[in-house]
Amino acid sequence: MTISHHPTDETLLRYAAGTLATGPRIVLEAHIAGCKACRARVAEFEALGGAVLEDTEPTPLAASALADVLALIDAGEPRTSTTAQPHKPAEIDGVRLPDAFRGCDIGRWRWIGPGMHMSRVRVPQDPDANIIMLKVGPGRALPDHGHVGTEFTYILSGSYTDRLGQFRPGDIAEVDEDVEHQPIVDPDQECICIAAMEGRMRFNGFIGRMLQPIFGI
Amino acid sequence: MVKADGDAFPVPPAQELARLVQAVAARGDREAFAALFRHFGPRLKTFFMRGSMSSGLAEDLVQETMLSVWRKASYYDPARAGAGTWVFTIARNLRIDHLRRQRNPADLPSDPPVMPPSLEEELIGVEREERVREALAGLSAEQQAIIRLSYYSEKSQSEIAGELGIPLGTVKSRTRLAMNRLRALLEDET
Numbered sequence: 459m460t461i462s463h464h465p466t467d468e469t470l471l472r473y474a475a476g477t478l479a480t481g482p483r484i485v486l487e488a489h490i491a492g493c494k495a496c497r498a499r500v501a502e503f504e505a506l507g508g509a510v511l512e513d514t515e516p517t518p519l520a521a522s523a524l525a526d527v528l529a530l531i532d533a534g535e536p537r538t539s540t541t542a543q544p545h546k547p548a549e550i551d552g553v554r555l556p557d558a559f560r561g562c563d564i565g566r567w568r569w570i571g572p573g574m575h576m577s578r579v580r581v582p583q584d585p586d587a588n589i590i591m592l593k594v595g596p597g598r599a600l601p602d603h604g605h606v607g608t609e610f611t612y613i614l615s616g617s618y619t620d621r622l623g624q625f626r627p628g629d630i631a632e633v634d635e636d637v638e639h640q641p642i643v644d645p646d647q648e649c650i651c652i653a654a655m656e657g658r659m660r661f662n663g664f665i666g667r668m669l670q671p672i673f674g675i
Numbered sequence: 676m677v678k679a680d681g682d683a684f685p686v687p688p689a690q691e692l693a694r695l696v697q698a699v700a701a702r703g704d705r706e707a708f709a710a711l712f713r714h715f716g717p718r719l720k721t722f723f724m725r726g727s728m729s730s731g732l733a734e735d736l737v738q739e740t741m742l743s744v745w746r747k748a749s750y751y752d753p754a755r756a757g758a759g760t761w762v763f764t765i766a767r768n769l770r771i772d773h774l775r776r777q778r779n780p781a782d783l784p785s786d787p788p789v790m791p792p793s794l795e796e797e798l799i800g801v802e803r804e805e806r807v808r809e810a811l812a813g814l815s816a817e818q819q820a821i822i823r824l825s826y827y828s829e830k831s832q833s834e835i836a837g838e839l840g841i842p843l844g845t846v847k848s849r850t851r852l853a854m855n856r857l858r859a860l861l862e863d864e865t
Contacts, residue, residue: 467854471822476767477829480775501756501800502861505807507767508760510826516717517724520734524712527741528705584775 461493463622463629465610470496474503480587481654485610487558488652489630550577550591555614559652564591573598579652589654594618596648600641607656609633616649618642625651687714689804692758693751700748712741715762722766725827736773740766755800774829810860818853825850 465473465486472478473486490496520526545561547554555564561582567575573595581587591614594600600618611631618625620641625631633639643649687695692714698707716737723733743765751761811819824835832850836843 467858468850471825471854474767475826476771477825502803502807504764505756505760505804506811506822507763507826508757508804509808509811510823511715511718511722511763511766512759513823514718514721514725517720517730517733519716519720519737523716523734523738524709527712527738527745528708530738530742531745584778586778 460626461489461495461628463625463631464493464496465489465630465632467499469608469610469632470499471503471506474500475507479654479656480581480584481589482608482610482656484558484562484581484587484589485612485652485654486630488556488612489628491556491558492628548579553615553650555652556612562589567593570601573648574601587654589652591650591652593648593650594643596643597645598643600643600651607635609635609653609655611651611653614650614652616647617644618649618651619644689757689759693753696744696748696751696758696761697753699745700751708741708745711744711758711762715744715759716741719762719766722827723770725824726770727828727830736766736769739769743769753801757801757804760804806861810857813860814853814856817849818856821850821853822857 469478469482469486470490473483473490478486490500547557548559548562548564549555550564550567555562559579563580563582565578565580567577570576575593577591577593579587579589579591581589592600596616609632611625611633613625613627613629613631615627617627618641620639622631622633622637622639624644625641631641687710692711695704695707695711698704699711719737719740720730720733723736724730728736740762744762747765751758756764811822814822824830830838832846833843836846839846
């Protein structure tokens with residue numbers, strides 16, 4: 459997997475800071491897991507978070523704060539944060555999705571237009587997360603849509619090209635609301651990608667009218 | 676018995692903090708834990724409060740974070756990250772969990788997966804800590820403030836713009852400048 463498109467540093471910093479919404483965070487995680495350069499960047503931004511924490515001026519805690527935690531330790535309360543059940547790997551059409559999507563509910567493919575299918579990805583821990591999978595036939599354009607926040611698209615298989623370049627498996631497209639682009643799937647094979655956005659998505663034209671009732675967006 | 680206030684104690688150097696976490700891991704050393712609590716507890720409280728949390732909620736998350744420090748101490752690898760970085764990632768994950776539970780009260784907490792480091796990534800861990808601190812110190816006061824703000828709070832740039840009373844474009848360009856400078860400093864020292 460040759461990766462040539464990465465998230466911006468601003469986004470990797472927000473990922474490391476833990477301030478990204480669930481949808482973008484999961485889609486980015488798929489990319490980062492396969493991208494050594496971005497893993498190194500995230501490690502730097504986590505170290506930066508450590509430096510920021512250390513430089514933060516202290517606010518006095520309640521007088522009993524330490525005693526309270528020691529009492530919890532003595533009580534040997536069951537561990538709450540690591541008892542989460544191991545999530546099943548997510549699949550669609552028998553194809554296993556990256557580990558970032560473990561535990562997600564993948565809806566079945568729905569026909570939304572000629573050579574175009576869509577599936578909604580639900581994150582059980584966060585029903586508000588806005589993630590969709592798209593499967594688009596060779597040579598076809600991705601649905602025409604606008605978005606109010608930044609959109610992140612992870613390429614799972616196949617490839618597409620727009621004026622920002624060619625996007626292949628493992629790549630991530632980070633597109634601002636003010637960027638106009640029209641991705642066209644490359645002619646050799648269909649393209650499957652997973653997209654998440656920060657704001658709400660609005661679809662234009664025929665496809666848009668097809669999608670509104672299905673997704674309630 | 677140990678005191679909970681941090682003011683009477685000097686700030687321990689990074690190696691000392693790492694040693695304290697290892698003492699907790701090796702023998703459940705309560706003096707070491709108390710020292711970590713005195714150092715990180717009050718800083719974590721400010722950290723959470725800057726992210727628009729009430730003082731009471733911030734205290735709750737400080738307790739949760741420090742409890743995790745006690746329970747997960749054996750997973751801490753000083754070659755991979757400084758103690759401050761490790762505590763930061765615990766606090767960050769708990770904050771993500773907390774915000775999610777707020778939206779979906781029935782949901783159980785879960786840990787985001789932890790990626791095991793490659794050998795090469797481990798080797799550069801310690802050196803990275805120093806490089807990042809130098810880079811942060813190399814930013815102007817205003818640029819440092821912008822970077823800090825992005826760690827404290829989930830506020831979008833437009834909210835920050837409204838709060839500071841400056842145009843959104845100005846916030847965006849200042850953030851971009853701060854990030855460019857930070858990137859240059861980080862790459863300089865590689």
